[in-house]
Amino acid sequence: MPDSGAVLAKKPAIDVDKIRKDFPVLSRTIDGKPLIYLDNAATTQKPWSVINRLFKFESEEYGTVRRGAYKLSERSTRLYEESRRKVADFLGAASKEEIVFTSGTTQSINLVAYSFGRRFVNAGDEVVISNIEHHANTVPWQVLCEEKGAVLKVIPVNDDGELIMTEYDKLLSKKTRLVAVNHVSNALGTVNPVREIVRKARAVGAKVLIDGAQSTPHMKIDVRELDCDFYTFSGHKMYGPSGVGGLYGKMEVLETMPPYVTGGDMIVQVTLEKTTYAKPPSRFEAGTPPISQVIGLGTAIDYLNGVGMDKIGEYEHSLLEYGTRLLRDIPGLRIIGTARDKASIISFYLDAAHPHDVVTILDQDGIALRGGHHCAQPTMKRFGVPATARASMSFYNKYEELDALAASIRRTIKIFS
Amino acid sequence: MSYSSELYQQVILDHNRKPRNFREMPNATHFCHGFNPLCGDDITVYLDVDNDHVIQDVSFTGSGCAISKASSSLMTVHLKGKKIEESKVIFDEFHKMVLGEFDPEKSENHLGKLTLFMGVREFPSRIKCASLSWHAMIGALEKKAEGITTE
Numbered sequence: 001m002p003d004s005g006a007v008l009a010k011k012p013a014i015d016v017d018k019i020r021k022d023f024p025v026l027s028r029t030i031d032g033k034p035l036i037y038l039d040n041a042a043t044t045q046k047p048w049s050v051i052n053r054l055f056k057f058e059s060e061e062y063g064t065v066r067r068g069a070y071k072l073s074e075r076s077t078r079l080y081e082e083s084r085r086k087v088a089d090f091l092g093a094a095s096k097e098e099i100v101f102t103s104g105t106t107q108s109i110n111l112v113a114y115s116f117g118r119r120f121v122n123a124g125d126e127v128v129i130s131n132i133e134h135h136a137n138t139v140p141w142q143v144l145c146e147e148k149g150a151v152l153k154v155i156p157v158n159d160d161g162e163l164i165m166t167e168y169d170k171l172l173s174k175k176t177r178l179v180a181v182n183h184v185s186n187a188l189g190t191v192n193p194v195r196e197i198v199r200k201a202r203a204v205g206a207k208v209l210i211d212g213a214q215s216t217p218h219m220k221i222d223v224r225e226l227d228c229d230f231y232t233f234s235g236h237k238m239y240g241p242s243g244v245g246g247l248y249g250k251m252e253v254l255e256t257m258p259p260y261v262t263g264g265d266m267i268v269q270v271t272l273e274k275t276t277y278a279k280p281p282s283r284f285e286a287g288t289p290p291i292s293q294v295i296g297l298g299t300a301i302d303y304l305n306g307v308g309m310d311k312i313g314e315y316e317h318s319l320l321e322y323g324t325r326l327l328r329d330i331p332g333l334r335i336i337g338t339a340r341d342k343a344s345i346i347s348f349y350l351d352a353a354h355p356h357d358v359v360t361i362l363d364q365d366g367i368a369l370r371g372g373h374h375c376a377q378p379t380m381k382r383f384g385v386p387a388t389a390r391a392s393m394s395f396y397n398k399y400e401e402l403d404a405l406a407a408s409i410r411r412t413i414k415i416f417s
Numbered sequence: 418m419s420y421s422s423e424l425y426q427q428v429i430l431d432h433n434r435k436p437r438n439f440r441e442m443p444n445a446t447h448f449c450h451g452f453n454p455l456c457g458d459d460i461t462v463y464l465d466v467d468n469d470h471v472i473q474d475v476s477f478t479g480s481g482c483a484i485s486k487a488s489s490s491l492m493t494v495h496l497k498g499k500k501i502e503e504s505k506v507i508f509d510e511f512h513k514m515v516l517g518e519f520d521p522e523k524s525e526n527h528l529g530k531l532t533l534f535m536g537v538r539e540f541p542s543r544i545k546c547a548s549l550s551w552h553a554m555i556g557a558l559e560k561k562a563e564g565i566t567t568e
């Protein structure tokens with residue numbers, strides 16, 4: 001890893017001062033101190049373009065979708081479907097019909113667990129996850145396996161928080177129905193070798209779900225090149241509104257799946273005897289969707305494309321290097337998650353203070369970050385800590401903010417020692 | 418910062434560093450495990466209550482943040498020698514104080530040094546840290562074998 005001076009000497013991939021003007025919340029103060037927002041893995045802030053789009057849509061254009069034959073509804077429907085196109089292009093899907101809007105990653109994974117899982121996972125079958133999953137990609141599979149008498153297998157990780165791929169090889173067999181792993185771990189920042197994971201799962205005929213909640217904000221995704229069957233994301237982690245997210249599913253797989261939630265909008269015909277289901281994605285979008293949120297998500301994707309995912313990745317990587325360097329130098333601080341390939345997330349544990357106390361002291365300095373188990377209790381257990389404090393960086397963060405973070409951590413250690 | 422809104426008072430920091438009565442109690446008449454799933458705070462409270470309902474000894478073990486550790490420690494110091502009925506009253510006052518529903522500066526109370534935790538009411542996310550061992554203490558008196566959780 002280059003030293004912090006070398007990181008600073010490089011011309012940044014992004015003009016961060018200019019970017020920051022796009023995000024109104026970043027100029028506010030918390031108890032008189034400038035806000036330093038480092039909880040981007042939990043949720044991201046919104047640029048003006050998204051805020052303004054939501055305002056305009058709500059105040060001038062709002063109408064229901066897929067139902068009305070009047071101007072407002074037709075326009076809403078068109079905007080809604082345009083967003084689907086934007087998401088499809090953003091993820092590299094073959095068609096926009098492969099994108100199902102949901103309330104977010106949690107619902108997307110549940111959709112697959114209940115619809116695909118109930119139909120295709122049977123007694124004695126196996127589902128493979130990893131030791132560094134969010135509970136959203138753990139509990140639905142536990143529930144499914146329990147219900148079906150299937151077996152849940154877990155890929156272990158090494159002390160750096162990297163999946164042990166030789167162990168993964170051993171878990172795969174003809175019994176493997178599905179492999180479900182995250183692209184980027186929210187608790188540690190590890191970027192998993194998803195291409196290899198998919199290729200190996202394919203070789204035994206298993207389907208693959210990639211939880212992309214943490215990858216979509218940081219890197220260019222190409223689901224076709226990846227060749228996965230499912231890919232999930234959350235709008236609120238991609239600078240868009242909360243309450244919306246989605247599921248990419250290969251059309252040939254989606255077509256085999258029964259509906260998960262039933263009701264209006266997912267049917268072709270309902271008689272009192274029988275219902276014929278609509279094609280994907282409508283089959284999986286019963287009820288009135290979060291219309292404004294979907295449209296806001298489309299605008300967030302426009303924004304990300306405007307900045308450029310490559311530049312975002314490059315700049316965030318230099319923030320990661322810089323921050324890692326600063327934090328590693330603090331005596332009594334242990335970084336949890338030291339994989340070679342990481343996204344801009346630094347989880348850490350102090351000998352002197354519990355993560356909750358760290359977060360409370362940092363908050364007094366205007367620094368917002370998360371302390372807790374990050375909905376990844378099995379990961380915490382693997383690393384022998386009850387919880388960690390986690391700084392997660394976005395392309396709107398500055399090196400100076402990481403300097404402030406390091407100073408505040410040192411102050412915390414002093415208080416509790 | 419005013420006296421009451423300062424969360425990490427020196428006494429609290431001191432009890433965090435050197436928790437009192439931090440030990441198992443093999444001959445406990447009552448004990449209960451308390452768990453806060455949100456932050457992993459994990460504390461067991463032990464009591465030795467005699468036939469006259471007096472708490473002869475009280476101790477705790479486990480791990481947690483500074484607030485939960487200091488709160489446990491100060492609780493054990495405060496409750497030793499008290500009657501069960503008094504302890505329940507103190508629990509009630511303490512609990513209401515950290516929730517911001519009881520102001521010990523304005524009302525007569527049995528909290529003594531425990532008013533140090535008044536600042537907690539300004540930190541909603543930390544209320545459960547301060548009250549975990551108290552809930553465990555009540556759980557122990559009520560013989561809750563399965564333990565208690567804050568969720």
Ligand SMILES: Cc1ncc(COP(=O)(O)O)c(C=O)c1O
Pocket residue numbers: 041042103104105106107134136137182184185186211213214234245375
């Ligand atoms: C890796 C990962 N998976 C799933 C989720 C759940 O996402 P959501 O809460 O948006 O449904 C998160 C968010 O915390 C996450 O980081």
